[in-house]
Amino acid sequence: MSASRVSRKRARTASEHLEDDQPQNVDDGEIKGKLAGDEPQDVEVESLPLIRDADFWLDDGTVILVAGNVEFRVYGGILAHHSPVLKGLFSRPETTRLLTFNGHDQSAMSCPVVHLSDSPEDIRELLRAYMPRDAASMYHPEVPSFDAVSASIRLGHKYEIVSLYDQSLEFLRRHFPSNFDDFGQFDQWVPAGWDMEEAIGVVNLASLIGEHLLLPVALLVCTTLGDHIVRGYERANGTQEHLTIDDQALVIKARMEIRKARVAALFSTLCPSPAKTCKTVSDCRSALRKAVYSLHSTIDDWLGDKDDPFNTYQEYIKGRKLELCHVCEVMVNARADAESQKLWNRLPLLLGIQVPGWPGGAPAPPEETGPAQRIR
Structure with missing residues (x-):
């Protein structure tokens, strides 16, 4: 059974400071598994x-x-x-x-x-790419399944099919972006037609091929999966896809860190300090205080497993609108945008990983190809 697909709102709000602990440098882990795509067989x-x-x-x-x-x-x-x-x-x-x-x-x-040595399912996906049996539209291409993308990347690498590998990797980069503005363009956590649990497969695939910039968004999706993060899910070929024990522990810990950041973001955004040029200071300060006091009524939403930490702050206030003057409204929206960007920049830290090249973080070393490092 797969968890229901969850739509996400357009990105807006963000977080405040969490911990002052600095990530420790650890040695690059070896790329997990083989790119051959071999699957264990239950029968000889x-x-x-x-x-x-x-x-x-x-x-x-x-x-x-x-x-x-x-x-x-x-x-x-x-x-x-x-x-x-x-x-x-x-x-x-x-x-x-x-x-x-x-x-x-x-x-x-x-x-x-x-x-x-590959599975029949993977070979079938490869053949569909180059010998489609159904009439294809050149104007409205379908969104590929995760299994198709996974097979294309693994077999594309194994058999040196460069165009297939590159196109499939670009699809993942587009839907699991490192740029905050790109992330905000999507209304769903995963590509259309995918189940939420397939983010588990993206984490495993990203670790396998060393595409560490895919990991933050894929792991963020995994924090919304509840107990499915432990059970994983069954793929079309009957094999079980699940995170490693280390990654499961990382996701479970990250849930709390992201929630803490979410709370800090809301309170920072709704801080009852009117703009310096506000002409109705008393009214605007009162409106902001009421918004903060009313957050308790939506606590299940902004502390829930499936909450999007980048939801707009309006999602959590009564009536979804603040009674502010125009100057203060602009100020609060600017706060929300700044907090969202701040949280995005700190997302790898909140998730417990180091991602060279992530916006606001350490630059990527030249020819960087290794997997993201887990923080001890």
């Missing part, structure tokens, strides 16, 4: 009969790919054009198979048979 593949894939067994295909117990007959030339690794495998197959061409018994062709 050798004991299962080979089956032809329903979508990618083409009667005029020139190469047979075997992943698990699934066979794909496809156009080897297309894949070889994009992948020098596959091109090499096709030129030196372990075996070949004589098959009819387009179903005609009188004609036959010798097809190289190439066994791959």
Whole structure:
């Protein structure tokens, strides 16, 4: 069962100071796992009969790919054009198979048979990218699933399919941005059609490939998942996706740190200090005090697991509007914007990680490719 998808409001509010503790430098961790995309099998593949894939067994295909117990007959030339690794495998197959061409018994062709260590689901995603069976619209591309993005990045790296890797990584960078203004353009935590739990997969993938700038937003989403952060979720291929124990502990601790920052942001934004040029000081100070006093009525919202720490302050005050003069209203909105930016800049610290290159933080070292460091 997956948690319900949660929409987020446009970014506005932010946080005050939390702790003065400085992050400790730790050694870069090794990239986790392999980019091969191998999945553990519950049943010995050798004991299962080979089956032809329903979508990618083409009667005029020139190469047979075997992943698990699934066979794909496809156009080897297309894949070889994009992948020098596959091109090499096709030129030196372990075996070949004589098959009819387009179903005609009188004609036959010798097809190289190439066994791959990847899961059938991942190979299927790769083939969909280069040999789509459905009519595609050149004007309204669909948002890819997480499984498609994950397979494209891992196999794109493994088989040196540069364009597939780069396009998939750019998609993740766009939806899990490091720029606060870019983040504010989205009304949902995750790409359209994704489940919230798939942010877990983004964390794992970002750690795997060393794309540390993806981690803060992906981990922020994970702080909204409740007990799903421990249980993880089941992917389409039946495997379980979950965070490492260390990352689970990091997310659980980060929930409290972000809540503390959220409280500080609200009180700082609504501080009952009117603007210096305010002409109705008494009225505006009273309005701000009432707003602060009324926060108790929305405490479940701004301390809840699914609260967006970048919600506008209006979300939490009675009537969602302050009775202020124009000068004070402009001042409070400017405070809210400043607090939001401050929280964004400190997001890695609140999450317990170091992210070189994050706005307001340490610059990225030249040729930085290692994963973000966890703070001890």
